[in-house]
Amino acid sequence: MAQLTKLRRGRYEHPFLPISRADLDARGWDACDIIIISGDAYVDHPAFGPPLIARFLEGRGFKVGFIAQPDWRSIDDFRTLGKPRLFFGIAAGNMDSMLNRLTAQKKNRGEDQYSPGGERDRRPDRATIVYANRAREAYPDVPIVLGGIEASLRRIAHYDYWSDTVRRSILLDAKADLLVFGMGERPIWEIASRLKNGESIDQLRDVRGTAFPVGKREADTIAAQASERVSDGRVVVMPSYDEVRSDRHKYALASRTLHFETNPYNARPLLQRDRWDGSGVYFNPPALPLDTAWMDELYDLPFNRAPHPIYNDAPVPAFETVKHSLVIMRGCFGGCTFCSITEHEGRVIQNRSADSVLRELRAMRRMEDFRGTVSDLGGPTANMYQMRCESEKFESKCRRLSCVHPTICEHLETDHGPLIDLMKKVRAEEGVKHVHIASGVRTDLVVDGDRGQEYLEELTRHHVGGQLSVAPEHVSDDTLKLMKKPGIESYDRFTEQFRCASQAAGKDQYLVPYFISGHPGSKLEDMIELALYLKRKGYRPRQVQDFIPTPMSLAATMYHTGIDPITMKPCYTARGLKEKKLQKALLLYWNPEQHDLVREALTLAGRTDLIGNGPECLVPPAPRRPPTRAPKPAPRRPLHKRRAS
Numbered sequence: 046m047a048q049l050t051k052l053r054r055g056r057y058e059h060p061f062l063p064i065s066r067a068d069l070d071a072r073g074w075d076a077c078d079i080i081i082i083s084g085d086a087y088v089d090h091p092a093f094g095p096p097l098i099a100r101f102l103e104g105r106g107f108k109v110g111f112i113a114q115p116d117w118r119s120i121d122d123f124r125t126l127g128k129p130r131l132f133f134g135i136a137a138g139n140m141d142s143m144l145n146r147l148t149a150q151k152k153n154r155g156e157d158q159y160s161p162g163g164e165r166d167r168r169p170d171r172a173t174i175v176y177a178n179r180a181r182e183a184y185p186d187v188p189i190v191l192g193g194i195e196a197s198l199r200r201i202a203h204y205d206y207w208s209d210t211v212r213r214s215i216l217l218d219a220k221a222d223l224l225v226f227g228m229g230e231r232p233i234w235e236i237a238s239r240l241k242n243g244e245s246i247d248q249l250r251d252v253r254g255t256a257f258p259v260g261k262r263e264a265d266t267i268a269a270q271a272s273e274r275v276s277d278g279r280v281v282v283m284p285s286y287d288e289v290r291s292d293r294h295k296y297a298l299a300s301r302t303l304h305f306e307t308n309p310y311n312a313r314p315l316l317q318r319d320r321w322d323g324s325g326v327y328f329n330p331p332a333l334p335l336d337t338a339w340m341d342e343l344y345d346l347p348f349n350r351a352p353h354p355i356y357n358d359a360p361v362p363a364f365e366t367v368k369h370s371l372v373i374m375r376g377c378f379g380g381c382t383f384c385s386i387t388e389h390e391g392r393v394i395q396n397r398s399a400d401s402v403l404r405e406l407r408a409m410r411r412m413e414d415f416r417g418t419v420s421d422l423g424g425p426t427a428n429m430y431q432m433r434c435e436s437e438k439f440e441s442k443c444r445r446l447s448c449v450h451p452t453i454c455e456h457l458e459t460d461h462g463p464l465i466d467l468m469k470k471v472r473a474e475e476g477v478k479h480v481h482i483a484s485g486v487r488t489d490l491v492v493d494g495d496r497g498q499e500y501l502e503e504l505t506r507h508h509v510g511g512q513l514s515v516a517p518e519h520v521s522d523d524t525l526k527l528m529k530k531p532g533i534e535s536y537d538r539f540t541e542q543f544r545c546a547s548q549a550a551g552k553d554q555y556l557v558p559y560f561i562s563g564h565p566g567s568k569l570e571d572m573i574e575l576a577l578y579l580k581r582k583g584y585r586p587r588q589v590q591d592f593i594p595t596p597m598s599l600a601a602t603m604y605h606t607g608i609d610p611i612t613m614k615p616c617y618t619a620r621g622l623k624e625k626k627l628q629k630a631l632l633l634y635w636n637p638e639q640h641d642l643v644r645e646a647l648t649l650a651g652r653t654d655l656i657g658n659g660p661e662c663l664v665p666p667a668p669r670r671p672p673t674r675a676p677k678p679a680p681r682r683p684l685h686k687r688r689a690s
């Protein structure tokens with residue numbers, strides 16, 4: 046009821062979705078059709094996945110309730126809104142719950158960015174599994190549909206960095222009925238509509254972008270139709286969970302197959318058996334990408350662009366970061382192996398229209414604290430807006446994992462023109478003073494893409510708030526190849542162009558390059574090469590990324606197996622936490638707090654020549670510590686006195 050009172054006072058433009066029995070009564074509902082459960086705080090903003098899906102279903106006529114960060118220690122919170130008519134939709138939130146809590150060194154993070162006040166411990170580890178099991182206990186006969194990034198990237202047997210084990214599909218541990226992977230709108234709409242029209246959850250066997258558990262008999266029937274031939278388009282039987290768990294080579298093979306079956310225009314269904322009993326999981330091909338009409342529909346939904354009032358204005362850190370930003374597209378065709386965006390959002394760029402972006406900007410202008418600065422105009426990558434494969438014929442057959450690596454594909458349309466037009470339109474809006482680009486710029490597209498130079502001029506003249514984030518990630522060719530990133534010379538060309546363009550614009554601004562330590566392929570020697578590069582260029586990165594093998598990424602496969610799954614050749618990987626720490630320290634060689642570790646790394650690599658005070662050295666010699674004196678022995682009592690005592 047409290048939320049409706051606030052609405053009457055006019056603070057929020059739209060009613061929030063019901064979160065309590067009182068909210069249902071206020072709407073005159075006896076029950077919800079669908080209840081979405083999320084591990085994040087309820088923030089009514091399109092950057093938050095579960096609320097976006099909830100608003101989307103509401104917009105399509107369903108009665109949707111929302112349970113945020115329920116107490117998982119009992120089933121009470123899972124019964125707050127009663128029993129849903131169609132299903133529970135369950136997500137861990139915008140991030141994998143393990144990644145959300147733990148760092149690369151497996152230590153607790155300082156705060157939970159997706160909780161009010163940044164509070165930790167508001168969600169369990171492996172939240173998807175825990176929530177699904179509680180929801181099942183609360184209402185055993187209600188179908189459970191998993192979604193969100195945690196479920197999506199753990200849908201198949203996968204390496205889990207935090208437990209250092211291979212885990213089976215999350216669908217089986219959660220004992221759920223269906224799992225939606227990738228972008229959820231199309232599958233969730235089909236699931237909701239078909240259930241509403243009377244089909245049972247067990248009949249939903251052909252929804253693109255979903256996976257479901259199969260018993261032995263069904264798995265046998267499916268396996269009998271399998272074919273090795275790509276052109277047949279028939280189901281592919283993957284190595285089983287048992288096989289990938291015990292055999293690293295088979296794990297790498299399974300990862301390879303999975304990644305080559307991600308193009309929605311030619312991907313085949315997959316079957317992975319679980320254990321000795323022959324049951325398993327069946328994966329339909331991925332959902333088709335959203336066209337502009339779908340994308341616009343999503344961003345036109347009635348968001349309050351605010352956290353729910355139950356949080357009493359305690360800031361949700363992730364919301365504070367994105368509240369004045371505009372997402373203009375989804376997807377990424379970069380295919381960087383350490384990143385899961387291509388796997389989760391897809392390789393096809395899904396664009397909003399300029400009108401839709403401007404409508405959202407006008408809604409943002411109505412926010413109390415908007416002062417005219419758009420903090421970001423971007424998406425997974427800043428400059429892929431409206432870029433696409435020029436030919437449906439090639440795209441429908443293509444099995445490349447990246448459109449830009451090892452070189453930019455000749456069929457990729459790289460015109461920056463539509464983005465330049467959009468940037469101009471956003472700048473021209475009344476009440477807008479600054480429009481920053483905070484998303485990472487794909488520098489090779491700027492250097493070699495169509496109208497890249499014009500884009501750079503526009504960018505440097507109007508959109509760099511003093512500094513621009515770019516991600517060369519490394520300097521070593523071998524490591525960059527494994528990452529599927531362009532060589533450092535491409536980045537160097539970009540820095541020169543950026544410097545000239547900034548000078549021409551009369552702006553004193555600089556690049557903030559991001560680098561990763563500990564990535565597969567990267568040895569101590571490579572990190573020393575990188576540290577020397579940083580020193581030569583005068584960079585002192587303050588934020589560095591210690592590589593985390595996130596579920597389902599190709600780099601996680603390299604980390605776990607020591608095999609590059611694309612070439613099936615061995616590759617080096619720093620597996621111990623100590624070596625990861627030493628690699629990270631080399632990126633921070635200039636920081637006195639890291640000097641002991643840097644000296645240790647240089648000594649281990651046989652590069653003590655870089656310890657010293659010379660101009661080429663990375664760190665000074667260890668300070669001479671005063672020799673530790675042995676404590677003075679207590680004066681011995683004269684023998685005669687000892688005897689006397």
Ligand code: SF4
Binds near residue numbers: 378436448454456457
């Ligand atoms: S043909 Fe080229 S541009 Fe088209 S999808 Fe394949 S890699 Fe991308």
